[in-house]
Amino acid sequence: MDFINTSLEDKTLVVSIDRPEKHNALNDGVLDALRDTFLDLQDNEKVSGIIITGKGTTSFAAGADIHEMSEYKLKSGERASQKGQGIFSMIEMTGKPVIAAVEGYALGGGCELAMACHLRVAGRSASFGFPELGLGMIPAYGGTQRLPRMIGKGRALELILDGSPIDAQKALDIGLVNRVVEDGKAVEESLKWMNKILIKGPVAIKRAIQAVHSAFPNRAHGFHEEARLFGIVCGTDDYKEGARAFIEKRKPGFKNK
Numbered sequence: 001m002d003f004i005n006t007s008l009e010d011k012t013l014v015v016s017i018d019r020p021e022k023h024n025a026l027n028d029g030v031l032d033a034l035r036d037t038f039l040d041l042q043d044n045e046k047v048s049g050i051i052i053t054g055k056g057t058t059s060f061a062a063g064a065d066i067h068e069m070s071e072y073k074l075k076s077g078e079r080a081s082q083k084g085q086g087i088f089s090m091i092e093m094t095g096k097p098v099i100a101a102v103e104g105y106a107l108g109g110g111c112e113l114a115m116a117c118h119l120r121v122a123g124r125s126a127s128f129g130f131p132e133l134g135l136g137m138i139p140a141y142g143g144t145q146r147l148p149r150m151i152g153k154g155r156a157l158e159l160i161l162d163g164s165p166i167d168a169q170k171a172l173d174i175g176l177v178n179r180v181v182e183d184g185k186a187v188e189e190s191l192k193w194m195n196k197i198l199i200k201g202p203v204a205i206k207r208a209i210q211a212v213h214s215a216f217p218n219r220a221h222g223f224h225e226e227a228r229l230f231g232i233v234c235g236t237d238d239y240k241e242g243a244r245a246f247i248e249k250r251k252p253g254f255k256n257k
Contacts, residue, residue: 003029004037005055011048012194013041014187016055023062024054026084026109026141030061035087038094048202049194050094052117053101053187054110060102060126061110066135070243077140077234081227084109084141088116089223093213095206097197101186102126102177107165112141115150118209120177121190122168128176129165136242136254140230145222151175 005016015037017024024030041047054060064084072080091098091113100106100117106128114120114128122128130147132139139147139160148156151174159166171177181189197205213219233239238254245252 002033003027004033006037008046009191010195011046011198012051012191013037013047013049014051014053014191016053017061018055020054020056020059022065023059023105024056024110025063025065026061026113027065027068031084031087035090038087038090041094041096047096048198049096050098051101051187051190051194052091052098052113053190054103056104057123057184058104059110060100060104060106061113062105063108063110063131064141066243066246069137070240070247072234072239074231074235077239078227078231081140081230082223084112085223085227088112088142092116092118093209095209096202097194097205097209099190099194101190102128102168103183103186105165108132108139108143109141112139112143112146115146115176116142119193121179121181121186121193122171122177123183123186124168124180125183126168126171126177126180126186127165128168128171129163130160131163131165133161134163134242134252135246136236136238136240136252137233138226138230140226142223142226144226145219149216 005018007014017030098117100114100120102114103123106114108131111128130139155174168180172180242252
């Protein structure tokens with residue numbers, strides 16, 4: 001499949017984002033491939049668990065594709081946010097355990113993808129962050145909703161408003177990742193962990209995941225509001241300036257309009 005590679009390790013499917021020349025950025029093709037992969041997994045009895053990773057060691061996924069996003073306007077931005085939210089929610093609500101094996105950068109949309117997984121294993125040199133505000137945009141694939149639930153509102157606002165990336169140890173300390181391993185070992189550790197999980201009852205695993213998600217009853221409203229606000233941002237001159245500045249490799253000149 002274009003943009004991702006898959007391999008079956010016993011009963012665990014390893015899904016690798018395959019755009020190393022673009023730091024595995026999440027363009028429409030990657031999102032479509034992830035959606036199709038998880039749709040195919042729903043009734044696939046050969047697969048009991050899933051690991052998501054990025055090809056190479058420099059990036060898990062270094063955000064969304066800014067070249068694509070630079071064309072968004074109010075409505076197209078809102079639709080793009082809803083698409084990403086829908087695919088990541090599909091991953092999150094999968095009744096089979098999903099582990100993110102993170103090596104290198106997991107920024108913006110890449111960090112949002114990792115958070116949509118049930119568990120996260122990071123190489124020691126991995127880096128997590130939300131640079132969106134510096135580009136005149138906001139996290140839009142569920143990040144504003146999942147991050148506060150995962151690490152608390154104060155720390156979530158710090159990561160989003162400050163925009164500076166944090167290392168794997170800091171991510172572990174605040175609860176953003178579950179385990180930190182030596183560089184290059186994230187997939188290996190994730191497979192070992194998955195094997196330990198999968199000896200348990202598959203029906204119980206599915207219902208446990210479902211039960212934990214039921215603790216957050218206002219999810220739908222939060223995702224809707226995130227997409228609406230992202231659309232509003234996409235209609236501003238500052239959004240266009242932020243995207244252009246990123247593409248042109250210069251500092252943006254925001255004008256609050």
